Amino acid sequence: MTPVVVRTREELAEARSRVEGTLALVPTMGALHEGHLSLIRQAGRRAGTVAVSIFVNPLQFGPGEDFDRYPRTFAADLEACAAEGVDLVFAPGREIMYPGEPQVTIKSGPMGEVAEGAARPGHFDGMLTVVLKLLNLVRPDVAIFGEKDAQQLAMIRRMVADLNVPVEVVGGPTVREPDGLALSSRNRYLSAAERETALALSRALRAGADAAAAGPDAVTAAANAVLDKATAADPPLGLDYLVLVDPSTFTAVAGSHAGPAVLAVAGRVGATHLIDNVSLQFGKEH
Template identity: 65%
Template sequence: MTAPDRAAPAVARTPEELARIRAGLGRTALVPTMGALHTGHRGLIAAARGRADAVVVSVFVNPLQFGPGEDFERYPRAFEDDLRACAEEGVDVVYAPGVEAMYPGEQIVTVDPGPLGDVLEGAFRPGHFRGVLTVVAKLFHMVRPDVAVFGQKDAQQLAAIRRMVRDLAFGVTVVGVPTVRDSDGLATSSRNVYLSGAERTSALALSRALLAGADASVTGPVGILGAAREVLDAAAAGPVPVEPDYLALVDAHTFAEVPPDHRGEAVLLVAARVGSTRLIDNVPLTL
């Protein structure tokens, strides 16, 4: 439940303003976002609130993680609504820097995601994870959180951030929160607002495919992928086609595709376009 009578959070627009506010906080949890907050973000904030004395939510649409022709310019921006949501959820600080504050000059030094950045989302969005890791690293330095909370819907992103934290010795505990879904099963996403009614109906094939794959988990990787692909193939032939970029069953840590005899943790992922909107979803499995 929300608490509309909570005080408005402090707002910092520059690293200097943030540093002054941060000095008065105790154990701090960071929830990095690009704004357009929805119920999934509220779940992240709730998870953060239970792990720290103070919660900082960053709101920054990061140009470094968008490629040519992607939706940087039209990405939903609703800061006043975001601020109200943060107040309702008991957020202490909202860090909302402009591009000039985050990138005061050309960003020459960036964070290389390694092999994880070249597959799946990394293959379809070259440079995306380099941009994600670079901005997250900068936020970690600016906010100095004890805990950082991310959604498992962006499973590959979460894995890349965990690897960066481990390999570069960031003193941050990374927490992953299970995917939040709307009542119809669609994973919550800021990009869902792009969908028309008919497109949203078609987009439900993503979660149905994942559920079909999960239900077939006892049959092993080949059966899982076959069951999920059958749903996607039917959706591709529908009146509002679902156009998959990939369907993959991968190792939960390396994101390499699993062999047919795989046993243990895995993640079933899908990315697809519905109309002009690109959506991703996934479900963790144990084989």
């Protein structure tokens, strides 16, 4: 089945008016891979109608980042959506999402200034702004986002709660390649040598998870030991951050913390920015 493709607000509104029952939205920037497809399948289990948005959002790219070279593979993306039974694809141009220079945008607040937000200032302001616009335009009952972007998912949940947006936000598990590298549209940028260095991210997370029984401080120490070697590799890993945080607030946890936590890491190999994370549980949650 070929999805209905809409590109304007008017076309979207007309298509949305024909939907009966529940609608699930999977927002993407295209270059779809198995991680995205797993979210689409999850959407199909949650709702009678599945919509996918494809839009490379300029607001969430900083100066010198890869907006211009970000992969744009619409024909292949549409084929993948058709194979997965997607009903509706919203693929607006920049002029549709931003008909004029935005004057009012979402501010991510303190939660958007740590970890990925510190490494990429303004990134989460742009991400939240486009997500809110998509939620307002598509009006889904459920919106599904990948857990690989743990901070993004936490911030979207916070925005939806704080602004009373009538949508259920659901996370989908991270999908990995056989060697452990988290699937990303940016993986295609990596050379063979760069990919070997990039594997340090998932190895560091596994080392941290293996040390969880000894407590939060042991987790970060074990992960850092792996990353230290990668920063001296050829090519080297440029570490942006390794943080152990509360999954709902992204505030740091350490010492005697009990309860859930996320160990998140990000770095650059060559010109490619990669992120990854693992969920942990310490002791008994009070």
